[in-house]
Amino acid sequence: MKSPIPQDLRGKTISNIIVVCVGIVVYAAVTHIRQLWNVVRAVGHAAMPLFIGFAIAFILLPAVRRVEGFFTRLVFRRKPHPQLSRILAIVITYLLLLALLTGFFVMLVPQVVSSLKSVVTIITNAVPRSSHELQDMLERSTLLPRLGLDSKQILEVWNNAINQIATHLSQLSTYTTLLVNNVLAIASSISSSVYSVLFHALVGLIGSIYMLMDRERFSAQAKKVCYATMKPATCETLIHWTRRANDIFAGFITGKILDSLIIGVICYICMLIFRIEYPLLISVIVGVTNVIPFFGPYIGAIPSLLFLLLVNPLSALWFGIFILILQQIDGNVIGPLVLGDHVGLSAFWIMLAITVGGTLFGFAGMLLSVPTFALMYAILRTIIGKRLRARGLSDETEHYIHAPEAISGEKNDEKADT
Numbered sequence: 001m002k003s004p005i006p007q008d009l010r011g012k013t014i015s016n017i018i019v020v021c022v023g024i025v026v027y028a029a030v031t032h033i034r035q036l037w038n039v040v041r042a043v044g045h046a047a048m049p050l051f052i053g054f055a056i057a058f059i060l061l062p063a064v065r066r067v068e069g070f071f072t073r074l075v076f077r078r079k080p081h082p083q084l085s086r087i088l089a090i091v092i093t094y095l096l097l098l099a100l101l102t103g104f105f106v107m108l109v110p111q112v113v114s115s116l117k118s119v120v121t122i123i124t125n126a127v128p129r130s131s132h133e134l135q136d137m138l139e140r141s142t143l144l145p146r147l148g149l150d151s152k153q154i155l156e157v158w159n160n161a162i163n164q165i166a167t168h169l170s171q172l173s174t175y176t177t178l179l180v181n182n183v184l185a186i187a188s189s190i191s192s193s194v195y196s197v198l199f200h201a202l203v204g205l206i207g208s209i210y211m212l213m214d215r216e217r218f219s220a221q222a223k224k225v226c227y228a229t230m231k232p233a234t235c236e237t238l239i240h241w242t243r244r245a246n247d248i249f250a251g252f253i254t255g256k257i258l259d260s261l262i263i264g265v266i267c268y269i270c271m272l273i274f275r276i277e278y279p280l281l282i283s284v285i286v287g288v289t290n291v292i293p294f295f296g297p298y299i300g301a302i303p304s305l306l307f308l309l310l311v312n313p314l315s316a317l318w319f320g321i322f323i324l325i326l327q328q329i330d331g332n333v334i335g336p337l338v339l340g341d342h343v344g345l346s347a348f349w350i351m352l353a354i355t356v357g358g359t360l361f362g363f364a365g366m367l368l369s370v371p372t373f374a375l376m377y378a379i380l381r382t383i384i385g386k387r388l389r390a391r392g393l394s395d396e397t398e399h400y401i402h403a404p405e406a407i408s409g410e411k412n413d414e415k416a417d418t
Contacts, residue, residue: 052204057211062254063093064212090212111280245375252371259338260290263330270322276315292366294350297327345374
């Protein structure tokens with residue numbers, strides 16, 4: 001059957017039909033945004049074990065590769081056994097992970113909880129004293145009547161705030177006591193949502209083993225779909241940037257975890273040497289928050305300083321000096337040595353990425369925003385570089401500091417040479 005659309009109008013007609021269909025889809029999505037968001041949330045919740053498994057496999061992949069390379073090069077050098085090497089590498093890596101987690105929960109958690117209980121007790125005892133001190137200060141003050149402020153109302157607001165703080169601290173102390181003395185009582189009070197998270201984590205852990213075992217096959221299947229649906233040049237570009245993204249994310253995340261572990265250990269050892277209170281609790285806080293780039297050191301230092309101020313102001317002073325020195329060493333020596341050049345962003349772009357990512361996606365956004373922004377920056381820099389070279393211009397940023405005068409001068413020189 002002959003098409004009623006003329007040959008010269010078919011392309012334009014198809015484009016118009018696609019535009020109309022896209023417009024209808026966008027209109028339907030906007031008008032039913034709540035229902036669409038509920039569907040997205042349901043799909044995301046169902047696929048959560050897959051995301052968890054991918055994250056675990058992604059983090060453990062460098063370790064699995066190293067252990068697998070050890071077996072391939074040394075143990076099975078004469079008679080290769082690639083499948084057995086991979087199985088042994090995965091088993092050893094997960095056993096090491098289990099040993100680390102077990103050591104953390106058995107050795108560190110009870111000491112951290114004990115330190116936290118002590119801090120809660122100190123704060124709880126210090127809060128009522130502050131109320132009496134504030135009352136004495138307000139009664140002696142002569143400035144409040146001149147400003148038209150009522151000292152009784154100020155004291156009432158303060159007491160209400162203090163009561164709220166004391167109530168929450170008392171609850172926190174009760175929970176920590178249960179954690180130390182009665183694990184079964186806590187387990188029986190865990191909500192179904194926590195059980196759901198544990199179930200997803202278990203399924204994701206099992207899924208990560210399959211992902212590590214058959215990672216080449218999964219990669220080949222993805223490339224197969226790509227070449228079946230796109231042009232070869234587009235597939236090659238997509239594969240190139242996928243590998244680049246893997247290098248950026250893997251280098252940044254594993255490097256940041258290792259960097260934070262080193263900082264936490266150094267902080268613990270130095271606090272023991274200088275006999276600063278709560279070394280384990282504060283070192284865990286400093287190490288965990290150091291995972292967040294740029295803002296992490298300050299996020300960990302502020303609560304630690306507040307804890308020490310309530311216990312020993314002199315220790316807080318020494319800790320503040322020590323943490324400033326430690327962060328300088330981390331930023332100039334340890335961080336560049338461990339992370340390398342996987343990010344390649346200035347401090348301004350890192351701060352902007354963390355601010356936007358943290359505002360939109362919370363802690364995960366603060367952690368992943370830097371490598372995501374670094375990947376986007378690398379893609380944009382490559383595109384701009386190609387366009388500039390196609391126009392016969394330099395792709396070095398320094399050449400554009402004195403633009404347009406410098407660019408005009410280069411063009412005039414080229415014309416004079418020709």
